[in-house]
Amino acid sequence: MNSFLLENVEIGHFSGYKTQVFGDYFSEIISEDDLSKLQKAYHFSIENNLPFLIIGGGTNMLFVNDHFEGVVVKNSFSTWNYATEKKILNAWSNESIWKIAQKLEEEYSQDIWHRFIGLPGSLGGAIYGNAGCFGLEVESNFLSCEVFDMLSGIRKTLSKNDMDFSYRHSYLKDHPELFLLSATFDFSEKREKYHSDVDNIDFRENKQPKGNSCGSFFKNPSREVSAGFLIEKVWLKWYHHGWAYWSDLHANFLMSEGESCRPSDLLELVRLTQKKVQDETWYELVNEVRIIENKK
Ligand SMILES: Cc1cc2nc3c(=O)[nH]c(=O)nc-3n(C[C@H](O)[C@H](O)[C@H](O)COP(=O)(O)OP(=O)(O)OC[C@H]3O[C@@H](n4cnc5c(N)ncnc54)[C@H](O)[C@@H]3O)c2cc1C
Incomplete structure (x- = not known):
């Protein structure tokens, strides 16, 4: 077909959820020499009316189909x-x-x-x-x-x-x-939104769930009301749906059992949680993790 895109490449391992997902078209961008390849890949997606996705570390994206019908570019620019x-x-x-x-x-x-x-x-x-x-x-x-x-x-x-x-x-x-x-x-001056004395190393090591996840799934509705609090309030902390579940350590961490987990298990759990929270607390939970779905 063309020299700048590979076809049918496994891309699910890039996402923190580690479910198995294949991408129709794939390219990796390593250096500035690859910018024309990047532009061609983007134009290919527009000409063929396909979604276009850039992947960095993949720690903030949820694939909800086991086949992504679009063009995926893996960024590997570093130094x-x-x-x-x-x-x-x-x-x-x-x-x-x-x-x-x-x-x-x-x-x-x-x-x-x-x-x-x-x-x-x-x-x-x-x-x-x-x-x-x-x-x-x-x-x-x-x-x-x-x-x-x-x-x-x-x-x-x-x-x-x-x-x-x-x-x-x-x-x-x-x-x-x-x-x-x-x-x-x-870095000439320290700037922050607000000060915190939390020991982040201890938090990441001992209080953050380990396993396949993309961290907090929903945005906190406010500083006073966290998404985790609302998930706990509707009794969904540690709730399992297929091979997807909310962590028992931090209720807003959506977890997956890797390749045993179907992408749809994750999305269904997200949707049922949003509905239950909305019905029972009136709060609307909005995802922080990007949901990547095929065009209908
Ligand atoms: C255990 C755990 C803990 C976490 N804790 C936190 C936390 O405390 N705070 C927090 O904010 N987040 C947290 N996260 C979420 C995640 O780490 C961050 O959102 C992170 O910054 C995402 O970076 P990424 O490279 O993985 O992005 P990806 O998931 O690869 O991409 C995210 C989005 O950025 C776009 N993108 C990536 N690179 C580019 C580029 N070069 N140009 C244009 N678009 C681009 C992608 O297309 C996508 O839409 C956590 C995740 C995990 C797994």
Whole structure:
């Protein structure tokens, strides 16, 4: 068919849920030399009216069909550097945010990103969803990023203002034609949404469920009312549906038994939980994890 896309490739292992899913068309982007391949893949999806999906670390996406009828691009752009005097970090989008945070501390005594130690996924995914933990968000020290417009083939720099960050939101969510290449952060000053003394290393090690998951599934309706509290309130904590379940350690962690779990087990559990919470508490639970579904 064409030289820039592979056909029928297993992509489920990229997602935190580890269910078995095949993608119709697949490509991996490793270096800047691959940008024309990336643009061709995007145009192919438009010409054939197919959904287009970028995968970073896969720790925030749920496939709900065992076959994804679309074009999947796995981002593998990595490497980063830190300018010690200016306190400026520049990183490519598929670097692990956890690894950068840890190395900044160990090698440069820079602990502003301490709370990101233990946060799974890539920098690109974290910027896309403005990931945050214990009061620290990706937007806090964000300076700018470089994106590749897959429609026009033009590279652009976006400032923090352009990125329109808010709770688990960025400009990229509204612009599927933009592929995030790299980002720059300014560590000259500590900035945070709110202060927290939580020991994040202990939390990740001992209080966070282990197994196949994408972390918290729903957004918290407010700081006072958490999604986990609502799931517990309607007696669904540790509830199993097929091979999918809500964790007994943290009720908002949707878990899967890997390849034994059907993607539909996960979606059905999500839908029944939203309904029960809505019926019994009037709260509407909105997913934080991206649900990837074929066109009807
Ligand atoms: C155990 C566990 C704990 C977690 N704890 C937290 C937490 O405390 N706080 C929190 O916010 N999240 C948490 N998460 C969720 C997850 O780690 C974050 O959302 C993470 O930032 C997602 O990054 P990713 O690379 O895995 O994204 P992916 O799942 O690969 O992608 C997420 C979205 O970003 C888009 N995307 C990825 N890369 C690019 C790119 N280069 N250009 C354009 N779009 C792109 C994808 O298309 C997709 O829509 C947790 C997950 C797990 C498994």
